[in-house]
Amino acid sequence: MKIIYFLMGILVLVSCMEGPTKNNITWGKVVGSKENSATQIELFAEQFKWTVRYSGNDNTLGEFDYKLTTEINPLAIMTTEAIEASLFEIEYGENGINELQEKQDSFEYKQFPKDHDDINGELNRKERLQRLLKQMKKRHDDKIDVAALDDFILTDTLVLCIDQEYEFNFRSKDVIHSAYFPHFRAQMNTVPGMITRFKYTPAITTEEMRRKESDAHFEYMLMCNKICGTGHYSMKMIVRVLEKEEYDSWVLSKSANSFEKTVDTMKHQKSTR
Template sequence: MSLRKLIVNKTMAALTVLFTVFSSANAFAQEAAAAATAKPVDMGPVHQNALFYVLLFLLLCLFIAIVGKALKVYELTRETQGKPEGINWNTVNAVIFALFLVVGLYGVYWEYTVHGTMISHMHEAASEHGQRIDEMFKLTLIITTIVFILTHIVLFAFAYFYRASDKRKAYYYPHNNTIEKIWTIVPALVLTLLVLKGFLTWRSIFYKVEDPKNRAINIEVTSSQFLWEIRYPGTDAIVGKKNYKLITAINSLGIDFKDKNSLDDLMAEEIVIPVNKPVRFILTSKDVIHSFYMPHFRVQLNTVPGMTSYFEFTPTITTEEMKTKLNDPKFNYILLCAKICGANHFNMQKNVRVVSEKEYQEWLTKQTPYLTNDLRKAFNLPVPVEAAAPAATEAPADTTATAAKVALDVKNQLALKK
């Protein structure tokens, strides 16, 4: 039998088909068995990958391009056949505008109901000026939302109802004094209201009238990569001067001890402030621009190298009261840096505690003086004599020893300032 006859023989062809089917079925069965026994592959959360959304966007663009090409072919086919236009694109565009309006308004509703809860859940302002800032924010948000919705309804509705049509001719409407006055005067009045409220709020924060009976507590905060250094005044309630030229390994802030107000200053690892008492922060920076940011108090101000900034406010809610309000026993006020100042910017934090006046005074007595014995020697200042207790006898009580130490410290500081 020749090769040609063998190929065209029906019996051989049928056997070949059966063999192919059997081989394919056997291969599929082996693959199915292997898949059943194989360990499942964890694909992971694909939707959280940025590449997923990029590919999804490209797929959407491809789909739109294909639909556009199909419609173009449809239009060209009708044109070559001498038929009238099949699609009224003016109506299509008008309907798309209407759909955009509906979808956009729903998007506004969704943003307010979902992300808008962030505003309602925002912590209550814990300072006097913070309440005024929140009021200004809410007023601005309400006005801009109303204007946004009304203007977009008019915009998209106009595009829908006044779309191009062969049944009517467009009316040439060059000018209208009344409309010009309305959309000039109304926005001007609204913006004047918002700007004036913002200006008055800003002045009430930065231009306070000092009350001699309730003077603010001065606290110096020095920023550097990537930490905050806190300095409190001593018994004189005045933070001493400093000079960047005096910065050394043991004098990291460059304190000038020729200024007698510097001799009793204290260093702290956290910020502790009394409730309902004005606090005035003195802000400086040692290297780059940082941003002194305490969100719960609505406080934010840049710290700039070579320049001293000031921010004064009055805290109104203690830390313990805020824990109760939020039902969060782990809550604590915090100081952050709101400038991207380097690799460890995220770690630039300090705890802030608001306490009663009594707790504040008790905490202040436990803080460490900035002026150490090493600094005294470096600046040729007298080193105070330590009170040595007798070795054989103990002090009658801890309170007596503490009182004696405090009295000795006060005596030494007064001697230095003479």
């Protein structure tokens, strides 16, 4: 009997050792570096919406830096023009350094110490950011700009191709969110200041699911699964899975709205200053 218990203990120990190893291999495949055939997509989270960035024809997402966040460049994508546009905005834009310096010297604000201190604090912050942007401009290699130019951005629907492997790269602008695909049984936290990722291959198109579910209005969904604020309940995006031919036509139709168009707008704004 002791021998039996001894052998059972060994079997339990071996199974415990095997289990995590197998799980780790599987998890490593899901979150590890992309395969050459995997299409790169970025999912950008902020209160209370999702934004999708596709990697374009080169299947390479352009670089980004949070310091480049502007109204025209909300994902802070990095190009030479984006750096120059951010510098101009922080120096001459609304509530920029020039405007703050004028307020700082005005009699109206000097007679209210708290307001004057608030302006000084904001001015110090903007001047620090200005110095960082100037350093970025000096170090920037414009050869990397090409990776960003063919990226295109959507805010309404995440469109995928059946049987195509995707690497989803997740970023958050503000707080921790969680990208939850209930029908795919997949979820990943989106964390400010870092990139998280996983790979997934859709196996059933939206039309096939509509037939399976006998629901002509069925849609896959992307939701936020972390309570992230008062609008958390509304942080959703439709996910649509298409056949390859239809998907390729869709991608072609969106390529005209690539980030290069945004860069052209930045160039035009620069020329009219």
